[in-house]
Amino acid sequence: MTVDDGANLRPAAAEATISIDGDRTATEARELPLHRRILEEVEGKILSGEWPPGHRIPFEYELTGQYRCSRMTVNKAITELVKRGLIERRRKSGSYVTHPHAQSAVLEIHDIRLEVESLGLPYRYQRRTRLDRAAKAADRRLLDLPDPARLTEISALHFAGAHPFCLEDRLISLEAVPEAAGETFEDVAPGPWLISRVPWSAAEHRIRAVGADARAAGLLAIAPGTPCLVVERRTWSGGLYVTHVRLTYPGEMHELVAEFAPTHPKQS
Amino acid sequence: MTVDDGANLRPAAAEATISIDGDRTATEARELPLHRRILEEVEGKILSGEWPPGHRIPFEYELTGQYRCSRMTVNKAITELVKRGLIERRRKSGSYVTHPHAQSAVLEIHDIRLEVESLGLPYRYQRRTRLDRAAKAADRRLLDLPDPARLTEISALHFAGAHPFCLEDRLISLEAVPEAAGETFEDVAPGPWLISRVPWSAAEHRIRAVGADARAAGLLAIAPGTPCLVVERRTWSGGLYVTHVRLTYPGEMHELVAEFAPTHPKQS
DNA sequence: TCGGTAATAATGTATATACATAATAAACGA
DNA sequence: TCGTTTATTATGTATATACATTATTACCGA
Numbered sequence: 001m002t003v004d005d006g007a008n009l010r011p012a013a014a015e016a017t018i019s020i021d022g023d024r025t026a027t028e029a030r031e032l033p034l035h036r037r038i039l040e041e042v043e044g045k046i047l048s049g050e051w052p053p054g055h056r057i058p059f060e061y062e063l064t065g066q067y068r069c070s071r072m073t074v075n076k077a078i079t080e081l082v083k084r085g086l087i088e089r090r091r092k093s094g095s096y097v098t099h100p101h102a103q104s105a106v107l108e109i110h111d112i113r114l115e116v117e118s119l120g121l122p123y124r125y126q127r128r129t130r131l132d133r134a135a136k137a138a139d140r141r142l143l144d145l146p147d148p149a150r151l152t153e154i155s156a157l158h159f160a161g162a163h164p165f166c167l168e169d170r171l172i173s174l175e176a177v178p179e180a181a182g183e184t185f186e187d188v189a190p191g192p193w194l195i196s197r198v199p200w201s202a203a204e205h206r207i208r209a210v211g212a213d214a215r216a217a218g219l220l221a222i223a224p225g226t227p228c229l230v231v232e233r234r235t236w237s238g239g240l241y242v243t244h245v246r247l248t249y250p251g252e253m254h255e256l257v258a259e260f261a262p263t264h265p266k267q268s
Numbered sequence: 269m270t271v272d273d274g275a276n277l278r279p280a281a282a283e284a285t286i287s288i289d290g291d292r293t294a295t296e297a298r299e300l301p302l303h304r305r306i307l308e309e310v311e312g313k314i315l316s317g318e319w320p321p322g323h324r325i326p327f328e329y330e331l332t333g334q335y336r337c338s339r340m341t342v343n344k345a346i347t348e349l350v351k352r353g354l355i356e357r358r359r360k361s362g363s364y365v366t367h368p369h370a371q372s373a374v375l376e377i378h379d380i381r382l383e384v385e386s387l388g389l390p391y392r393y394q395r396r397t398r399l400d401r402a403a404k405a406a407d408r409r410l411l412d413l414p415d416p417a418r419l420t421e422i423s424a425l426h427f428a429g430a431h432p433f434c435l436e437d438r439l440i441s442l443e444a445v446p447e448a449a450g451e452t453f454e455d456v457a458p459g460p461w462l463i464s465r466v467p468w469s470a471a472e473h474r475i476r477a478v479g480a481d482a483r484a485a486g487l488l489a490i491a492p493g494t495p496c497l498v499v500e501r502r503t504w505s506g507g508l509y510v511t512h513v514r515l516t517y518p519g520e521m522h523e524l525v526a527e528f529a530p531t532h533p534k535q536s
Numbered sequence: 537t538c539g540g541t542a543a544t545a546a547t548g549t550a551t552a553t554a555c556a557t558a559a560t561a562a563a564c565g566a
Numbered sequence: 567t568c569g570t571t572t573a574t575t576a577t578g579t580a581t582a583t584a585c586a587t588t589a590t591t592a593c594c595g596a
Contacts, residue, residue: 033579059546070581075547092546092589207524209477209497209517227495229477249477256475258526301549327576338551343577359577360559 034069038077046086046097048238049199053099057087060095086200097199111192112168112247116160124159125189128219132174132181142234143173143241150174154185157219160253164220167248176240194235194243201237207256212248220250229254302337306345314354314365316506317467321367325355328363354468368468379460380436380515384428392427393457396487400442400449410502411441411509418442422453425487428521432488435516444508462503462511469505475524480516488518497522 032040045051058066063074078095081087089095116123135149143151151171158166170190172180177197185193195201211225220228229249235242300308313319326334331342346363349355357363384391403417411419419439426434438458440448445465453461463469479493488496497517503510 035579061546070583072582073580075549076579079548089547090589091548091587092544092591094546202527204527205525207475207497207526208520208522209495210520211495225493225495227477227479227493229475229497252476252478254476257473258475259470259472303549329576338553339577340552341550343579344549347578357577358559359557360561360575362576 034067035073035076035080038063038067038069038074039080042077042081043086044238046081047200051097052199053097055097056094057097111195112158112166112189113192116158116165119160121160125187126157126159127184127186128155128157130154130185135173139171139244142244143171145173145175145241150181152180152183154190156185156189158189164250165253167216167219169246169248171244173241173243176237176242190243191245198235198237198242201235201242203233203235206232212250216248220248222250226251229256231256302335303341303344303348306331306335306337306342307348310345310349311354312506314349315468319365320467321365323365324362325365365467368463368466379463380426380434380457381460384426384433387428389428393455394425394427395452395454396423396425398422398453403441407439407512410512411439413441413443413509418449420448422458424453424457426457432518433521435484435487437514437516439512441509441511444505444510458511459513466503466505466510469503469510471501471503474500480518484516488516490518494519497524499524 042051042057045057051057057078060071060074060078063078064071067074078087078089082089082095086098087095088098113123113125131153132150133153135143135145135151139145139151140147140149143149145151151173154168154170154172156168156170157164158168168190172190172194174181177194179197183193208230209227210230212220212222212228214224216228217224217226222228228251231245231247231249233245233247235244310319310325313325319325325346328339328342328346331346332339335342346355346357350357350363354366355363356366381391381393399421400418401421403411403413403419407413407419408415408417411417413419419441422436422438422440424436424438425432426436436458440458440462442449445462447465451461476498477495478498480488480490480496482492484496485492485494488494490496496519499513499515499517501513501515503512
């Protein structure tokens with residue numbers, strides 16, 4: 001006869017509350033339900049990088065102590081973060097911040113290398129240009145930057161076999177990622193480099209079809225005016241815009257797939 | 269002193285269980301947790317149209333009776349369906365199946381009329397052709413149809429002001445939507461028509477850039493080879509593929525925006 | 537030392553209870 | 567009859583409890 005694990009009966013560790021401080025700017029955090037507050041504070045720690053990927057977050061019974069609440073309340077918050085893909089749970093071991101490979105099942109942030117290799121073609125990356133410079137007005141608008149702000153500008157090509165597969169034009173905010181200043185991006189593409197460095201991110205996509213201009217046509221070895229799929233992506237993490245990319249895929253070489261569903265018919 | 273609402277103490281209405289029947293094909297429904305089973309059965313009723321949009325689903329205390337479980341368990345299932353956008357709850361009134369306008373915040377199913385009108389331009393719809401015919405092999409593959417299957421094929425144009433905005437080529441499975449056979453689609457576009465008829469749906473998108481072929485160029489009044497954004501969408505509902513559309517947007521007239529995020533930086 | 541078994545510690549699911557909140561419906565008095 | 571008060575009802579949040587499940591750790595005997 002196993003009685004109870006008694007998680008709620010553990011000594012409460014009354015001091016050392018993460019949370020009660022609160023009043024964050026006194027504007028928000030007003031009357032949120034407790035499980036929402038727990039969720040947002042844990043999410044905040046993950047997004048800000050304070051708890052990096054792989055980090056073990058406090059056990060449920062520790063959080064019940066910190067927030068002086070029952071285990072079910074903590075469980076509700078953490079379970080939601082699991083559904084959002086920020087946390088993974090392992091029994092007996094604990095709950096861990098997941099690694100930020102694919103943020104969402106829908107229109108996930110593609111690793112171009114994987115994409116090319118999944119086509120059975122050899123992948124090659126080639127950096128073209130790299131420049132640290134002050135942000136212009138348009139850049140500041142794009143990345144919501146303060147007036148004097150610096151960023152890194154990179155232009156690179158991704159090859160599938162002998163043929164250019166994708167042209168990448170990227171801005172990285174040096175406010176959000178200062179380490180980018182010391183990186184040449186000659187051997188590693190900015191995408192994977194950022195993903196391994198920025199604890200978590202989310203993105204906004206803009207997708208359109210354009211004819212290749214002279215520069216893009218030259219770099220991608222296609223005729224000017226060839227239809228290209230242009231994906232522009234702004235990425236943010238922990239309340240700060242991190243990067244803006246424009247990916248130009250020549251013609252019909254590329255197809256984006258996005259799916260969202262309660263339940264897909266094929267599997268049921 | 270308000271004692272308790274006593275939801276759990278209500279007479280259990282022991283007969284009339286929706287659920288205990290179960291054993292559905294005995295292949296699945298094996299050892300799902302109860303709250304998952306409730307979720308799936310309610311979701312199934314919504315997706316199949318048995319509970320159409322606007323329908324009031326049973327009160328929590330009724331479901332506790334039907335499933336012989338506590339209110340918290342029912343609440344967990346329903347709360348998840350609220351998060352998925354299938355159900356809306358109103359206090360004192362009950363829980364209702366939502367109307368299926370926008371299935372997901374991400375890359376939602378656009379109503380082209382709204383899209384055009386949001387640009388401040390007058391909208392006009394024009395059906396080009398309409399045909400009931402047997403499904404060819406390619407169609408059957410696309411919509412996962414049985415061998416002899418019939419469908420409706422529609423071609424139509426959407427105008428923004430005087431200019432063609434979008435070319436629509438659509439197939440509708442007459443197995444899933446038999447009423448389509450009696451509809452000319454001369455005055456109402458297939459999109460809105462379907463949305464008002466199919467209880468709920470989810471979709472898979474494929475997005476690419478192509479040069480306009482002769483037919484598309486003629487209909488859209490653009491030069492052949494002009495870059496177009498082509499969105500192909502398969503939609504299913506209640507385990508059945510309903511429709512396949514190809515929307516061709518000329519050149520840079522159109523931009524798709526998709527966003528997914530734990531929390532957007534702008535708002536925090 | 538190896539390999540099996542038992543204890544342990546975390547999450548997973550579920551219950552019964554309690555009170556808060558919000559919207560509707562009913563009762564009631566001017 | 568109208569408008570105000572009061573009761574009712576369904577959802578919203580939270581608690582304390584219980585036991586199941588599953589890795590891991592610890593132990594123990596051949």
